[in-house]
Amino acid sequence: MSSPLSVILTQNKLTGENFNDWKRNLLIVLNFEKHSFVLTQPRPPTPAIDAPDRDFVALERWDNSNLSAMCYIQASMSNVLQKQHEEHQTARQIMDNLEEMFGEETIQAKTDAIKGLMNCRQKVGTPIKEHMMKVMAYLSEAQTNGAEIDSATQLVMVFQTLSKDFDLFQASYNLNRKEMSLTELMKELQAFENIFKGSGSKAEANVAEPSSPAPNPKRKKEKGKNKGKKPAVDAPATKKSTKTKKRKVDPKKGFKVTRSLHEENFTLRTGDGTLIQEEPNFGSLFD
Numbered sequence: 001m002s003s004p005l006s007v008i009l010t011q012n013k014l015t016g017e018n019f020n021d022w023k024r025n026l027l028i029v030l031n032f033e034k035h036s037f038v039l040t041q042p043r044p045p046t047p048a049i050d051a052p053d054r055d056f057v058a059l060e061r062w063d064n065s066n067l068s069a070m071c072y073i074q075a076s077m078s079n080v081l082q083k084q085h086e087e088h089q090t091a092r093q094i095m096d097n098l099e100e101m102f103g104e105e106t107i108q109a110k111t112d113a114i115k116g117l118m119n120c121r122q123k124v125g126t127p128i129k130e131h132m133m134k135v136m137a138y139l140s141e142a143q144t145n146g147a148e149i150d151s152a153t154q155l156v157m158v159f160q161t162l163s164k165d166f167d168l169f170q171a172s173y174n175l176n177r178k179e180m181s182l183t184e185l186m187k188e189l190q191a192f193e194n195i196f197k198g199s200g201s202k203a204e205a206n207v208a209e210p211s212s213p214a215p216n217p218k219r220k221k222e223k224g225k226n227k228g229k230k231p232a233v234d235a236p237a238t239k240k241s242t243k244t245k246k247r248k249v250d251p252k253k254g255f256k257v258t259r260s261l262h263e264e265n266f267t268l269r270t271g272d273g274t275l276i277q278e279e280p281n282f283g284s285l286f287d
Contacts, residue, residue, distance in 0.1 A: 005029045009076035019102035020109050022076065024144050029072055035065040038091050066091055110145035113138050122163040128193045132186040135161055139182070154182060166192065 006029055014022040030036035043062055047055035069091035074082050081098075088094045099106065117138035122131040135158055143149060149157070159170050169192045180188070 005032050006072065009072060012076075014077045014081060014098075016078075016081075016102060017105075019098065019105055020145060026073065026076065030069055033068065033072075035069045035072075038062060038066045038069050039095055040092075043090070070094065106145045110142055110147050113141035113145065114147060117142065117157060117161070120161045122161055124163050124165065126163075128166075128189045129186065131161070132158070132182070132189065136182055136186075151179070151181070155180070155185060158182065158185065162189075165196075
C-alpha cells in the first residue's frame with residue numbers, strides 16, 4: 001500500500017464485527033487515490049480496433065483502478081476473509097459480497113443513527129458548537145451507512161433539535177431561505193449565540209395582542225318618566241382604536257429583544273426600558 005492513508009487500513013483490518021468502520025476507512029483511502037469510482041461504475045466495454053484513443057484510455061484507467069481497489073480491500077482483511085474472496089474479479093463483487101455478509105449491521109447502524117438524530121435535543125445552556133458536532137456526527141453515520149438525506153432536509157432536521165433560544169434565528173432563516181452547508185449554519189448559529197451571550201438572557205419576541213373594545217353600556221328605562229315622549233336616539237358609538245398591549249418586562253430578566261418578523265428588525269432594550277440598540281439587521285447573517 002503506497003498511500004500514506006493506507007496505514008488506517010492496516011491498523012484496522014476487517015474481521016466482520018467492525019465492517020462499518022472498516023468500510024468508512026476504505027472509502028477514505030479509495031477517494032484519496034481516485035479509485036472509488038470502480039465501486040459504482042461498471043467496466044467499460046472493450047473498444048473496437050478503430051475506436052478513438054480515449055476509449056482505450058478509459059478502459060485502461062478502469063482496469064488499473066479496479067486492481068488497486070481490490071488490493072486495498074484484500075490487504076485490509078483477515079486471512080479467513082481473504083481466502084473467501086480470492087476468486088472475485090472486481091472490487092465491486094467483493095464489496096457486494098461483504099454487504100451480504102455484514103449488511104444487517106449496516107442497516108442497524110443507519111437506523112440507530114437516524115433514531116439518535118430524531119431524539120436529539122439541545123439542552124438549555126449547551127454551547128451550539130458542541131450540539132452541532134453531535135448532530136453532524138449522527139448525520140454522517142447515517143449517510144455512511146446508506147441514508148440519502150438532501151441538504152434542505154438536513155437543515156430542517158437540525159432546526160428541530162435546537163432549543164427555544166434559537167427560535168428568533170430560525171424565524172429569520174425562514175424569511176430569507178438562504179441555502180447553506182451544515183458548517184456554514186454552525187458559524188451563523190455561533191454568531192447569533194455570541195450576540196446574546198453577554199446579556200445573560202435569551203432572545204424573545206414580544207407578542208402584541210389587540211385589546212377588545214369595551215361593550216356599549218345598556219340604557220336603563222326609568223318607570224313612569226318621559227311617558228309619551230319619543231325615545232331619544234342614541235348617538236352612534238364611536239369605534240375605539242385598536243391598540244396593542246405589550247407584555248410587561250420584568251427588570252430582573254435582563255435584556256429583551258423585540259422582533260418584527262415582517263420588517264425583519266428588532267429593538268434591544270434593558271429590563272427597565274432603556275434603549276440600547278435600535279433596528280440591528282439580522283438579515284446580514286444570511287446575506
